[in-house]
Amino acid sequence: MLIDTVAPEPLVFLLDVDDTLLDNDRFAADLGAELERNFGAAERDRYWAIYAELRDERGYADYLDALQRFRRGLDNHPALLAMSGFVLDYPFELRLFPEALETVAHLRTLGRPVILSDGDVVFQPRKIRRAGLWQALQGDVLVYLHKQHMLDAMQARYPAAHYVMVDDKPDLLAAMKRQLGARLTTVWVRQGHYAATAAEQRIEPAPDLAIPHIRALQQRKLEDFLPDAANAATA
Structure with a gap:
């Protein structure tokens, strides 16, 4: 063989x-600004706390799983589902x-x-x-x-x-x-x-x-x- x-x-x-x-720092800043605009500063900080916990646990950034866990208590918030589009469709070509x-x-x-x-x-x-x-x-x-x-x-x-x-x-x-x-x-x-x-x-x-x-x-x-x-x- x-x-x-x-x-x-x-x-x-x-x-x-x-x-x-x-x-990627610019992406993170834009994501934080979008979270604050839609949910307020306290919820923005809660997202980043979830993100940091996952990063420390796994050793890499997991924005999507952090967003999945962030949804707790926000299922009826009108802006929640739009956040997936913000993350997945973010114009990274502009951040090179x-x-x-x-x-x-x-x-x-x-x-x-x-x-x-x-x-x-x-x-x-x-x-x-x-x-x-x-x-x-x-x-x-x-x-x-x-x-x-x-x-x-x-x-x-x-x-x-x-x-x-x-x-x-x-x-x-x-x-x-x-x-x-x-x-x-x-x-x-x-x-x-x-x-x-x-x-x-x-x-x-x-x-x-x-x-x-x-x-x-x-x-x-x-x-x-x-x-x-x-x-x-x-x-």
Whole structure:
């Protein structure tokens, strides 16, 4: 029995989504404003408390389940059912960071870009599609509950001689670096509230590169990520 094997890529770029390619903080602010407008500040705060409890329990954002639990006591509220449309039809294409798609196109000239995101199996893929990222990445999209625990699965799907992980969370980058070692270059994009919080923390191992925004990657060349990448596949 013949088993198909996938030839490894010389270089794969692994791209986070939230606060890396698109401004998820802006979405959260808009969602909070919509909740307050329809239900008042106290109910808005109750939603975010539910959201935080689920995030701490599961380790990823679950806006839809938080909304499901938020409905308790509000079943007859005229605005309740409209909230699902607000979340599911949110115009994420308007929340892409400047030149995010151009950056993906540039990275494609250096290697194979792949989305590697945390999230649920419904809302996160929909967000990626709505933003135009699914098409831009040509369907190369991975969404796991905890991506730092799924590196074997990621490598099976996208074998490569070397990887570059681009993310706004330096602690997650450090966790992945500890697993993949020299086969991974970590790039910290200092965007969003997670990056702002982490700016005062000491992260070990520190990111290999730190950039102020995603479009800064357009100024980078292959040797900025790994000087021997061009020959790594045959080394």
